[in-house]
Amino acid sequence: MRMEDVWLRYGRRGSWVLAGADLTLGAGEVAIVLGRNGAGKSTLLQVAAGVLPLSRGAVHDRPPTVGWVPERFPADQPFTVRTYLEAMAAVRGLKSAATEIERWAERLAFGPHLDERLSNLSKGTAQKVGLAQALLVPPGLLVLDEPWEGLDAQTREEVPDIVTELIATGGTVLVSDHRGEMARLPGASMWHLDGGQISPAKVASTRRWVVEVAVAAADPSAAVARLHAAGHEILGVREGVRR
Amino acid sequence: MTALVLMRLRGYAVTGRVLAPLLAGLVVLGTLYGGGQAQVGEAYGVSAAVLLPVLAWQTKMLLDVEPDTQRRLAAIGVGSPVRECCCGLLAAGAAAVPVVLLAMMAPWILNGIAGPQYPSDLSLGAGMALGVWAHALLVPPAIVIGAWSSRAVTRTAGTGVTVLVAGTVGVVILGLQSSPVPWLAPPVLAVARFCERGGSWQALAMLTVWAVFWTAGAVVGYGALRRVRR
Numbered sequence: 001m002r003m004e005d006v007w008l009r010y011g012r013r014g015s016w017v018l019a020g021a022d023l024t025l026g027a028g029e030v031a032i033v034l035g036r037n038g039a040g041k042s043t044l045l046q047v048a049a050g051v052l053p054l055s056r057g058a059v060h061d062r063p064p065t066v067g068w069v070p071e072r073f074p075a076d077q078p079f080t081v082r083t084y085l086e087a088m089a090a091v092r093g094l095k096s097a098a099t100e101i102e103r104w105a106e107r108l109a110f111g112p113h114l115d116e117r118l119s120n121l122s123k124g125t126a127q128k129v130g131l132a133q134a135l136l137v138p139p140g141l142l143v144l145d146e147p148w149e150g151l152d153a154q155t156r157e158e159v160p161d162i163v164t165e166l167i168a169t170g171g172t173v174l175v176s177d178h179r180g181e182m183a184r185l186p187g188a189s190m191w192h193l194d195g196g197q198i199s200p201a202k203v204a205s206t207r208r209w210v211v212e213v214a215v216a217a218a219d220p221s222a223a224v225a226r227l228h229a230a231g232h233e234i235l236g237v238r239e240g241v242r243r
Numbered sequence: 244m245t246a247l248v249l250m251r252l253r254g255y256a257v258t259g260r261v262l263a264p265l266l267a268g269l270v271v272l273g274t275l276y277g278g279g280q281a282q283v284g285e286a287y288g289v290s291a292a293v294l295l296p297v298l299a300w301q302t303k304m305l306l307d308v309e310p311d312t313q314r315r316l317a318a319i320g321v322g323s324p325v326r327e328c329c330c331g332l333l334a335a336g337a338a339a340v341p342v343v344l345l346a347m348m349a350p351w352i353l354n355g356i357a358g359p360q361y362p363s364d365l366s367l368g369a370g371m372a373l374g375v376w377a378h379a380l381l382v383p384p385a386i387v388i389g390a391w392s393s394r395a396v397t398r399t400a401g402t403g404v405t406v407l408v409a410g411t412v413g414v415v416i417l418g419l420q421s422s423p424v425p426w427l428a429p430p431v432l433a434v435a436r437f438c439e440r441g442g443s444w445q446a447l448a449m450l451t452v453w454a455v456f457w458t459a460g461a462v463v464g465y466g467a468l469r470r471v472r473r
Contacts, residue, residue, distance in 0.1 A: 051315035051324070053471050066319050074310035078257045087253070090246035091320035133316065 001025050001141060001172060006047055006057035007196075017043045019196030020057075030163060030173040030185055034201050035193035041176035042071055042145050044193060048174050049143040063140025063172065065092075071145040071176075073130030075118045081105075081129055082114045088133045097136060104132040108155055124150040131155075135162065142166055144175045160185055178225070202231075210235065244330050247321050251334040255305040261338070264301035268342055269349075271297060276355030284365045286350045287374025288438025292431045294346055294378070295385045296411040301342065302335040302389025303407055314395060315473060328469045331393075332462070335386045343378050365441060376447075377434050380454045384429035387461040388414070396468050429457045 001024070008018040017040040025031050035041050046052040047059065049068040077084060082101065089097030105111040108128040113121060118129065127150045134142060142163070148156050163173050163185060175185065190201035215223035217239075224234055255261055271293050276286070309317070318327035350356045359366055365373065390396070392407035418425055418432035425433065430453045437450060 046315070049315075049319060051318055051473060053324075053473060064322070068316065068319050070312050070316070072312070074312040074316070076310055077313060078254055078308070083253075087246065087250040088316070088320060091250060091317060093246075 001048065001062050002060040003048065004058050004060065006044075006059065007055045008043060008047060008052065009055055016055075016196050018047065021193070021196060021198045023048075023191065023198050025172045025174065027170045027172060028167045030167055030175065030188035032185060032188045032190050032201075033174065033176045033193050033198070034190060035176075035178065037178060039193045040196060041178070041193055044198070045143045045145050045174060045176055048141070065137055065139045066141045066143065067134030067137075067139030068143045069127075069130050069134045069145060069147055071149065073126040075121055075126040075129075077118050080115050080117055081110065081121070084118055084129065085133060085136065089136045092137045094137055100136050101132070104135060108132055108158065109152070124152055124155075127151055128155060131159075131162075138166070138169065138171070140171055142171060142173045144173065146176055146178070148177075178228075214240070244321055244326055244333070247317055247327070247330040248334045248337060250317075251305065251309065251330065252337055254308045255334070255338060258308055260304045260308060261301075264297050264304060265342065265345075267300070268294065268297040268346065272346055272349040273353065276350050276353040280355055280357035281350075282359070282364055282439075283350070283356050283367055283370030284373045284441070285439040286355055287347070287370065288377050288435035290346050290350070290374070291377035291381045291438075292435040294342065295381055295388070295414060295429075295431055296407075298339050298342060298382060298385035299389035299392070299407060299411055301338060302386045303392045303403060305335050305338055306331050306390060306393035306395065307403070311394070318473065324469065324473055325466070328466060331395075332386060332390060335389060336382070339382050339386060343382060347374060347378065373438050376451075377438050380434060380451060381429065381431055383458040384414075384431070384454065384461065387458060387465060390465050391461070391468075396465070396472055398472070426453065426457070429461075430454050 003021060003023045006018050006021045007016060009016045021044060023031070023044075033041050033044060043052065046068070047054060048062075049066050050059070050062055051068065079087065085101045085104075086097055089100065094100065101114070102111070105114055108131060110125050110128045110132070113125050118126065121129065127147075131147065144159075144163075147159050151159070163175075166173060173188075175188070191198045192201040213223075213227070220237060224237060228234055272290065275289060275293060281289075314327065317330070318324045321327055321330060356367075388410040389407070392403045392410060394400070394403055397403040397406050414428045414431050416422070417428035418430065420432075420436075430450050434450055434454070437446060
């Protein structure tokens with residue numbers, strides 16, 4: 001997939017969110033888009049998925065089957081999880097989806113919620129449903145907008161495995177991340193979105209030190225974001241007791 | 244595409260929003276036929292005209308049930324935003340069918356039909372045929388007006404309601420006999436007048452062409468707006 005000189009703004013008088021963005025992704029490749037809040041990561045991902053119209057530019061060679069996991073799953077719908085996934089599978093042309101739905105429900109640990117209404121789900125469970133709907137039919141391009149947001153630890157660990165399986169079959173994966181979780185996807189190319197343009201993220205290639213830092217349990221994500229903003233690479237986050 | 248049409252119809256039905264326009268339609272038809280009897284052509288001509296705002300409202304409600312992000316997921320699912328757009332219009336068309344059938348049965352249930360009294364009056368069969376034609380002609384413009392007022396196009400609830408009301412009132416005002424630009428609106432009142440008074444085959448053909456061209460133009464405009472508003 002090739003995004004070529006992509007420009008986009010919301011409304012004729014709006015400022016440009018994307019201003020000449022270029023990005024090329026090959027089969028079996030994972031790209032992570034980094035950037036501050038409001039930089040336009042979600043917009044870029046929606047352009048890649050084909051759901052936002054471009055003001056200028058073009059996206060070439062987008063795979064025919066796209067899976068998009070939005071940053072916030074639209075849970076305000078009058079369906080149960082099962083009926084929603086069955087309907088989305090049918091929309092995607094999957095005739096008998098029961099097995100696939102059960103498989104993803106088990107893998108993403110939302111099986112007990114299959115007959116609950118979407119509007120009653122917690123944020124994390126709704127996010128899992130969002131992930132499942134994108135994967136019911138194996139996508140040639142998987143677009144994950146902050147995929148770790150709201151997920152429990154078990155499912156967070158599952159995401160890299162899903163990505164790895166997909167790229168092994170020639171799929172392409174585009175991920176946005178502002179919480180420094182990209183260490184979970186080793187081998188991914190990293191891009192920085194700023195001022196509407198994409199450039200390779202600066203990751204120091206010289207020798208580095210690994211410093212273990214303990215942060216207050218109250219708000220580890222803020223600490224991760226601060227460290228990330230300061231240019232440090234986050235290799236992992238885990239629970240632990242201070243020694 | 245059928246799956247997305249069914250998904251939208253199901254979503255519309257289970258939210259219960261289906262009841263509001265349906266009840267409004269019943270009230271309008273009850274008032275219309277409760278007032279006395281009319282010739283079948285006249286009754287159906289007026290019925291088709293008063294259904295326009297009801298069906299436009301129903302279309303808006305049906306399209307607005309789906310959250311914006313889900314609409315984008317649906318576009319990915321069916322493979323293109325154009326197909327997603329068509330599925331919305333098709334779902335609205337399918338939802339209009341029971342309302343139209345109810346409207347066509349209502350005058351018989353409410354004893355609102357008088358048989359032909361003079362030789363110049365249309366027979367029941369001809370009046371029925373005219374009624375089917377009038378409803379078939381005016382349902383598509385009603386759906387397009389509703390689609391123009393949907394959240395996907397208008398973004399906010401206030402603008403949506405404004406477009407819906409302005410659209411349906413505009414149809415009446417622009418359709419008055421004294422209007423200098425009647426062709427700006429679909430021929431709702433012209434069809435009602437034709438059903439009441441009768442007319443030539445040429446007039447019938449002209450009204451048909453007028454409605455088809457107006458609908459086609461409005462659909463193209465809707466498509467152009469949805470191209471940039473997804």
